[in-house]
Amino acid sequence: MRKRRNDMILIALIGFAAALIALGAYLLRHEGAYVLVTVNGEVYGKYALDTDMQLRVGNDGAYNLLVIESGSAYIREASCRNQLCVHQGRISHEGRSLVCLPNRVVVEIVGGERQEVDAVAG
Amino acid sequence: MKKRLAAGRLAAFGLLVSLAIVLSYVEYLIPFFQPAPGIKPGLANVVVIFALYRLGSAQAAAVSLLRVILMAVLFGNAFALMYSLSGAVLSFGVMLLLKRAGVFSPAGVGAAGGVCHNIGQLLCALVLLETGGLIYYLPVLLLSGTAAGLVTGTVAGVLLKRIQN
Numbered sequence: 071m072r073k074r075r076n077d078m079i080l081i082a083l084i085g086f087a088a089a090l091i092a093l094g095a096y097l098l099r100h101e102g103a104y105v106l107v108t109v110n111g112e113v114y115g116k117y118a119l120d121t122d123m124q125l126r127v128g129n130d131g132a133y134n135l136l137v138i139e140s141g142s143a144y145i146r147e148a149s150c151r152n153q154l155c156v157h158q159g160r161i162s163h164e165g166r167s168l169v170c171l172p173n174r175v176v177v178e179i180v181g182g183e184r185q186e187v188d189a190v191a192g
Numbered sequence: 193m194k195k196r197l198a199a200g201r202l203a204a205f206g207l208l209v210s211l212a213i214v215l216s217y218v219e220y221l222i223p224f225f226q227p228a229p230g231i232k233p234g235l236a237n238v239v240v241i242f243a244l245y246r247l248g249s250a251q252a253a254a255v256s257l258l259r260v261i262l263m264a265v266l267f268g269n270a271f272a273l274m275y276s277l278s279g280a281v282l283s284f285g286v287m288l289l290l291k292r293a294g295v296f297s298p299a300g301v302g303a304a305g306g307v308c309h310n311i312g313q314l315l316c317a318l319v320l321l322e323t324g325g326l327i328y329y330l331p332v333l334l335l336s337g338t339a340a341g342l343v344t345g346t347v348a349g350v351l352l353k354r355i356q357n
Contacts, residue, residue: 072295073295073296073297073300074297076295076296076297076300077296077297077299077300077303080296080300080303080304081300081303081338081342084303084307084334084335084338085334085335085338087334088330088331088332088334088335089331091327091330091331091334092331095327095328095331108321111320111321152223152226154226154228157228158228165327165328166328167326167328169317169321169326171271171275171317174271174320174321176321
């Protein structure tokens with residue numbers, strides 16, 4: 071019975087840690103400005119989040135179709151078997167990412183002042 | 193007598209390795225088991241925990257490592273191997289320590305193992321993909337790993353009680 075109780079404490083601690091990290095991530099989030107695409111850990115390209123576009127990353131055999139639309143990014147199509155990156159949905163906050171492990175493609179939202187903000191501020 | 197015992201243990205060991213591979217393969221075949229990246233039940237963990245309690249740490253470690261290596265050779269690639277290996281090594285190390293500590297039941301050991309498997313894989317992804325963004329995914333992985341490990345650990349606990357030698 072003592073072991074059962076210890077199990078519960080362990081699980082509660084993990085749950086608490088998860089909640090804490092999630093809360094921290096939620097409180098610290100802010101809108102990103104650019105979409106950074108890396109393949110194999112190397113920078114593939116950087117695109118403004120406020121400009122709608124479509125981008126095919128990779129070749130015919132292994133590709134991810136990235137869509138930037140009304141301030142958020144998502145992957146519409148992927149060549150891989152599991153389609154996990156497609157199901158990861160839309161991202162727009164800084165630090166959030168879409169990852170395709172089979173093609174080793176990472177789409178990450180990064181910060182930096184947006185052009186228009188600069189123009190208004192200046 | 194001693195020789196017979198060794199043969200019996202070896203047979204049990206071989207059986208557990210193949211069972212672990214079959215469970216991994218079933219999980220790999222059925223997309224239902226992987227609703228999102230990094231989230232899956234880790235059925236083979238049942239076998240690893242069973243081996244840890246029944247056969248001892250060295251053979252359990254061998255079951256875990258052989259499963260990972262054979263799965264990568266059969267169905268994966270070098271990258272898949274690195275992910276599985278980092279998850280399996282961290283997970284096994286922590287489960288071994290917790291089991292030795294003797295204050296948790298197999299369910300608790302399994303839960304810790306499940307979490308550590310996910311943490312190991314996430315760390316590996318952080319290094320390989322060189323992106324910090326994945327940290328946002330950590331809470332989800334912590335919870336899913338705990339849940340999965342709790343289930344596999346509980347099943348292993350029941351099996352340990354029901355299967356005597």
